[in-house]
Amino acid sequence: MIELDNVAYSYGGGELLSGISFAMQPGSFHFLTGPSGSGKTTFLKLCYGALVPTSGHVRLFDRDVRTMSRDDVAMTRRRIGVVHQDVQFLDHLPVADNVALPLTVSGRAHLDELANLRELLGWVGLKARADALPPELSGGERQRAALARAVIMSPDVILADEPTGNVDWEMSQRLLKLLVELNRMGKTVMIASHDLGLIRAAKTQVQARVLRIANRQLHLAGADL
Template sequence: MIRLENVTLGYGEGTVILQDINFHLRPGSFHFLTGPSGSGKTTLMRLMFLSIEPTDGKIKIFDREVKRIRATARARLRRRIGIVFQDFRLLDHLTTWQNVALPLRVNGEKVSRYKADVTDMLTWVGLGNRMHQYPPFLSGGEKQRAAIARAVIHQPELLLADEPTGSVDPKMAHRLLRLFVELNRFGTSVVIATHDHQLIQHYQDMCEHKAPRLELHEGHVHIV
């Protein structure tokens, strides 16, 4: 699914954020990406959803080397990935419903085909009565749930979620985690960047096994 080989990423002159990263995420896997604040979790997520390119090393996504992918193919590849941003990245000029429907619209699907799915998804994440609101009028937690709904609406093969439960209460966090687990059961590979240990524990309680952890520390990844 995703393979990183000797990946290094640096900014400016000599500032190295990630160093010699090597790991392989298999299809259908579930991983937590952990590490202290500023350890490079978001940067690693950005590398995995093709937002930035490494200074050195090789990244393969869906068996394709990222550096060799052209713009149009890159766009098609991104449609197979769902992304939850830490800062939500909802479009303020679209309603919540339109934001969630965006990946399907971009994919060229007809509204009539996905209308009910989007409404159901919003209801499931508890935004059934807020779907016609614009993001500036949503609370932090509501925005986060809308961002998650947008990331999973097209049932991606890979879900990358950066602190997806940072702005919601524990009850909603567990509900959202159940959504990620359900998606994973249907074959979606999931990577959740978090430092919420309760969430990791809850996964263990729910699935009766531990999810492998990618632990970032001083620019290196250790698989725990």
């Protein structure tokens, strides 16, 4: 699905990631850990084609990012849902319209899809907040709206960058449950997080592989996590 082959990425004259090889298998569940500034967000951006590696190859669904046009990348990213660390919404549009934006942009905002939107908002617990504006939402509600927007196109892969970083433990557990449910539905999930408590909680619910970025390289984390 997503494959990195001896990938390196340099930023500002220094190498941030080096010699990374990794293959994301269908239906797998991964955590990505590492200290702040280690390159977790950069790694995720490489995984959805927002960045091109300095060296090595990134393949998205068997296509090398280097050979893909911007339109090709945009079309491929419909198969990858991303929950960004810094959640951005259009503040003048209600929650339902913000979640539906990927449908609108792709020309799929017809009646069947809008019915799915209402069901999706119910699934993330935001049905009663469908008409609220983003500034009116709590941190947890914003993260759930971001997750709904990421999966509205029914992607094969979900990449979440610190999705529980700004919410309390109860809400982080709720968000984790939603991501685990998506994985059980066959979606491939990767969560970047430094929260070891969250990772330990996830490993009681799903077979999760834990990866760690350290010294510019990707390692399989120890079994003590």
